[in-house]
Amino acid sequence: MRDTIIRVITDACRVKSDIVLLTGDLGFGVLQSFKERFPKQFVNVGIAEQNMTGLAAGLALEGKTVLTYSIGNFNTLRCLEQIRNDICYHQLHVVIVSVGSGVSYGPLGFSHHATEDISIMRSIPNLTVLSPGCLWEAEQAAIAALGAPGSYYLRVDKSSAGHTALPDEQFCLGRARLLREGADCTLVATGGILGAVLAAQTTLLKEHIACRVISVPTVKPLDSQVLVDAARETRGIITVEEHTIVGGLGGAVAEVLMEQRAMPDFFRRIGLQDTFATVVGSQEYLREYYQMSENHIIQEVRRCVAGC
Amino acid sequence: MYRSHMSSEEFARNVRVSVLRMTNKGQSSHIGSCFSACDILAVLYSKVMHVDPANPRAPERDRFILSKGHAGAVVYASLAECGFFDPAMLMQHYQNGSIMSGHVSHKGIPGVELSTGSLGHGLSVGAGMALRAKLDDLPYRVFVVLGDGECDEGSVWEAALFAPHHHLDNLVAIVDCNNLQGLDTTSETLNLEPLAAKWRSFGWDVAEIDGHNHQSIEEALQTKSDQGKPRCLIAHTVKGKGVSFMENQVVWHYRWPRDNEVALAIAELMGRDHARHDN
Numbered sequence: 001m002r003d004t005i006i007r008v009i010t011d012a013c014r015v016k017s018d019i020v021l022l023t024g025d026l027g028f029g030v031l032q033s034f035k036e037r038f039p040k041q042f043v044n045v046g047i048a049e050q051n052m053t054g055l056a057a058g059l060a061l062e063g064k065t066v067l068t069y070s071i072g073n074f075n076t077l078r079c080l081e082q083i084r085n086d087i088c089y090h091q092l093h094v095v096i097v098s099v100g101s102g103v104s105y106g107p108l109g110f111s112h113h114a115t116e117d118i119s120i121m122r123s124i125p126n127l128t129v130l131s132p133g134c135l136w137e138a139e140q141a142a143i144a145a146l147g148a149p150g151s152y153y154l155r156v157d158k159s160s161a162g163h164t165a166l167p168d169e170q171f172c173l174g175r176a177r178l179l180r181e182g183a184d185c186t187l188v189a190t191g192g193i194l195g196a197v198l199a200a201q202t203t204l205l206k207e208h209i210a211c212r213v214i215s216v217p218t219v220k221p222l223d224s225q226v227l228v229d230a231a232r233e234t235r236g237i238i239t240v241e242e243h244t245i246v247g248g249l250g251g252a253v254a255e256v257l258m259e260q261r262a263m264p265d266f267f268r269r270i271g272l273q274d275t276f277a278t279v280v281g282s283q284e285y286l287r288e289y290y291q292m293s294e295n296h297i298i299q300e301v302r303r304c305v306a307g308c
Numbered sequence: 309m310y311r312s313h314m315s316s317e318e319f320a321r322n323v324r325v326s327v328l329r330m331t332n333k334g335q336s337s338h339i340g341s342c343f344s345a346c347d348i349l350a351v352l353y354s355k356v357m358h359v360d361p362a363n364p365r366a367p368e369r370d371r372f373i374l375s376k377g378h379a380g381a382v383v384y385a386s387l388a389e390c391g392f393f394d395p396a397m398l399m400q401h402y403q404n405g406s407i408m409s410g411h412v413s414h415k416g417i418p419g420v421e422l423s424t425g426s427l428g429h430g431l432s433v434g435a436g437m438a439l440r441a442k443l444d445d446l447p448y449r450v451f452v453v454l455g456d457g458e459c460d461e462g463s464v465w466e467a468a469l470f471a472p473h474h475h476l477d478n479l480v481a482i483v484d485c486n487n488l489q490g491l492d493t494t495s496e497t498l499n500l501e502p503l504a505a506k507w508r509s510f511g512w513d514v515a516e517i518d519g520h521n522h523q524s525i526e527e528a529l530q531t532k533s534d535q536g537k538p539r540c541l542i543a544h545t546v547k548g549k550g551v552s553f554m555e556n557q558v559v560w561h562y563r564w565p566r567d568n569e570v571a572l573a574i575a576e577l578m579g580r581d582h583a584r585h586d587n
Contacts, residue, residue: 040443051432051466058436081426086433089423090414
């Protein structure tokens with residue numbers, strides 16, 4: 001997913017000279033060719049994310065389209081106030097690209113887990129929150145963010161669901177994607193964990209449990225209609241995110257459904273249950289350990305469908 | 309380009325009077341901070357910066373950022389004094405439903421480049437603006453006024469490292485050193501000294517000036533930095549400068565002037581000005 005986004009940025013720079021990519025000293029082996037190709041459009045600002053974000057605001061105030069590149073929480077939580085005050089209050093064209101969402105960098109430890117960012121970033125006015133689940137969504141989200149003025153947070157997962165584009169599908173910012181039809185349950189996913197959700201759907205179908213699958217590459221603004229329809233047309237909703245359940249995708253979906261009076265028979269949030277991931281492990285291992293793997297999704301659907 | 313028809317001293321006196329009236333009507337804080345920075349802004353706006361009140365977004369204009377955003381009233385009053393907007397608008401400061409907040413906001417106010425208020429943001433944004441001028445070979449300069457207490461913020465020093473590394477000699481940081489911060493003196497709170505040596509060691513072209521002497525301020529601001537370095541002016545100032553009962557008092561970081569205090573203050577400002585002319 002990361003390489004896809006770098007490719008999109010590179011392609012964009014070929015035709016637009018007003019794009020500037022700032023990195024907080026990360027991207028070893030990833031950004032070298034970009035730097036060589038566009039030396040006037042690349043600055044490694046050093047390990048100083050507050051300054052990087054302020055610089056981005058200054059450049060964008062002067063008409064540049066700016067990307068800030070880092071990993072984990074470094075260009076989000078570390079410099080949250082610069083994002084809020086300098087970028088979003090001023091409604092600047094800046095794309096915050098953070099690689100390694102969720103527990104992508106599992107074994108590196110809790111400092112490198114981005115597991116509260118969706119909740120926090122979606123609370124900031126004027127900020128579009130993009131969390132692609134597959135390579136196509138990542139590509140299209142990056143194209144959209146570079147192509148239209150506005151402030152964006154682009155959350156980049158190590159895992160992905162491969163390519164899920166439907167024939168002739170057009171990507172739309174703010175639109176969720178209906179990937180599978182079903183009436184027994186709706187699985188709503190954001191990020192690379194979409195792959196586990198699609199695999200679970202396939203397994204469950206063999207048991208004659210038909211799950212609708214909705215991918216949410218834009219967490220904010222959230223596509224409320226497709227969620228309300230799902231709550232009314234299927235028996236229940238289960239949200240899946242590699243992220244805390246507090247205020248993330250699950251929280252956002254619950255807000256929409258309550259306000260629209262679209263009450264499903266059951267509603268569950270799969271994700272980190274208000275905890276840090278303290279155990280060491282790969283992304284796959286930690287998903288299993290913290291009960292957000294394909295197996296856990298399957299079990300949760302079985303329980304919910306049997307219970308009502 | 310705007311050039312004031314009045315002296316910078318006269319400009320500063322008018323701004324101080326405006327700030328007194330604004331903080332009195334708004335019952336708002338930070339008059340002491342406004343008065344310590346007032347002479348710096350007066351010289352910048354009336355003598356140094358290339359700005360055009362008739363065309364506030366002119367691409368070639370110099371950029372000004374008040375990083376110590378709590379002194380917002382002094383920016384609004386200076387802009388009104390230049391003619392960016394009707395001075396009558398100043399009386400909306402701090403009023404319910406208005407756009408003129410205590411900390412400086414750009415929304416709807418011509419001439420404000422950046423909304424600030426949380427300390428430690430302005431120098432990075434200013435460096436971004438200066439970097440853009442370097443990337444595209446544009447002639448404008450960027451002036452950022454910081455507080456000395458603000459230099460407690462780590463982000464200031466991230467920007468202080470960045471600007472010399474990238475040879476941003478079109479960037480000028482002016483540190484308004486009034487030696488007072490939220491609760492106490494800067495030396496009692498968190499010692500900054502030797503402040504000039506710190507900026508110098510980071511690679512800035514540093515000068516120390518009397519931040520109330522208009523001639524010194526103007527000379528220092530007109531001097532272009534040497535060797536491709538960004539310029540830092542350590543401006544020694546007095547919090548509450550110009551009104552004797554406000555000078556060097558932490559309480560005037562918070563207190564708003566009552567009607568009788570406004571009258572006394574204006575009398576003192578006018579008297580001092582007249583006395584100088586008499587000499």
